[in-house]
Amino acid sequence: MSNFYLAQRLRRLRSSSAMRSLFQETSVGLNDLVLPIFVEEGVDDYKVIKAMPGVMRIPEKRLAYEIERIAKAGIRSVITFGISHHADATGSDTWNEEGLVARMLRICKNTVPEIIVMSDTCFCEYTSHGHCGVLCDHVVDNDATLINLCKQAVVAAAAGADFIAPSAAMDGQVVMIRKALDAAGFIQTSIMSYSTKFASSFYGPFREATGTSLKGDRKTYQINPMNRREAIRESLIDATEGADALMVKPAGPYLDVLREIRDNTKLPLAAYQVSGEYAMIKFAAQAGIIDELNVVLESLGSIKRAGADLIFSYFALNLAEQKVF
Numbered sequence: 365m366s367n368f369y370l371a372q373r374l375r376r377l378r379s380s381s382a383m384r385s386l387f388q389e390t391s392v393g394l395n396d397l398v399l400p401i402f403v404e405e406g407v408d409d410y411k412v413i414k415a416m417p418g419v420m421r422i423p424e425k426r427l428a429y430e431i432e433r434i435a436k437a438g439i440r441s442v443i444t445f446g447i448s449h450h451a452d453a454t455g456s457d458t459w460n461e462e463g464l465v466a467r468m469l470r471i472c473k474n475t476v477p478e479i480i481v482m483s484d485t486c487f488c489e490y491t492s493h494g495h496c497g498v499l500c501d502h503v504v505d506n507d508a509t510l511i512n513l514c515k516q517a518v519v520a521a522a523a524g525a526d527f528i529a530p531s532a533a534m535d536g537q538v539v540m541i542r543k544a545l546d547a548a549g550f551i552q553t554s555i556m557s558y559s560t561k562f563a564s565s566f567y568g569p570f571r572e573a574t575g576t577s578l579k580g581d582r583k584t585y586q587i588n589p590m591n592r593r594e595a596i597r598e599s600l601i602d603a604t605e606g607a608d609a610l611m612v613k614p615a616g617p618y619l620d621v622l623r624e625i626r627d628n629t630k631l632p633l634a635a636y637q638v639s640g641e642y643a644m645i646k647f648a649a650q651a652g653i654i655d656e657l658n659v660v661l662e663s664l665g666s667i668k669r670a671g672a673d674l675i676f677s678y679f680a681l682n683l684a685e686q687k688v689f
């Protein structure tokens with residue numbers, strides 16, 4: 365058998381499992397993952413979310429039990445989403461010290477003080493119209509919404525949030541929230557900005573998960589998915605406004621954006637693998653078309669490879685429970 369002379373033989377470093385591990389460039393672990401949780405007030409039972417197989421709404425009265433279970437499984441961080449039964453025109457329950465946002469945070473931090481709790485800071489689950497802020501002539505009023513975001517952020521910080529995670533996509537939300545937190549003495553409360561948030565159809569299943577009543581869309585405040593330069597600009601602006609960490613959302617369809625932001629800032633960068641990305645993998649796996657675990661690991665690995673330091677993912681708990689890492 366004669367061999368050719370080839371200057372490069374990349375198969376050498378792929379020849380065994382040990383060799384492949386030694387030269388693996390990217391890896392995902394539990395320390396990188398943030399688990400989003402849905403908490404419903406005023407109900408006794410868990411609620412299955414049909415659009416997101418494997419994810420349930422947690423009744424508020426079971427939250428202490430669940431957060432303990434989540435922490436025991438090895439999850440280090442969660443982000444809270446409330447399902448409100450007290451929606452109104454402005455989402456005022458979010459800045460009520462006894463409202464759902466504050467209660468969720470207190471329950472989580474009082475039960476497991478060491479878990480990092482991020483508070484999704486928005487209004488769409490708490491407004492009767494489902495928009496992410498105050499409506500004025502059918503348009504979300506940016507600066508009126510900023511005032512309410514600041515009130516919510518201070519209440520969330522007082523309730524124990526480690527991170528305020530503004531996702532309303534209002535201009536100036538990071539600088540305004542930073543000032544409000546500092547003025548109230550919460551200089552140690554961090555801001556995880558949903559800095560590059562697209563007006564994406566991949567959020568579809570989340571609407572069922574949270575029961576938002578939105579008619580129409582969010583295109584006047586979230587970014588046009590076709591705009592890459594603008595998407596980079598959004599994150600760079602939030603960096604100058606004082607964000608502690610940036611985020612790209614959704615993740616999988618926007619890996620180019622993730623990489624470009626990674627190359628243009630030194631801030632920590634997160635990516636949110638959203639409900640639609642989760643659902644596509646789940647339903648394809650249920651249909652027997654793909655291998656769920658391997659596709660999940662490949663999708664998370666790709667998001668890290670593109671530049672994310674941490675990933676928000678609905679798969680996190682299942683991976684932790686299966687002791688995959």
Ligand code: PBG
Binds near residue numbers: 485582
């Ligand atoms: C807004 C918010 C949304 C998601 C996270 N925060 C919905 C939206 O912007 O329409 C979507 C998350 C997902 O789809 O998994 N509070």
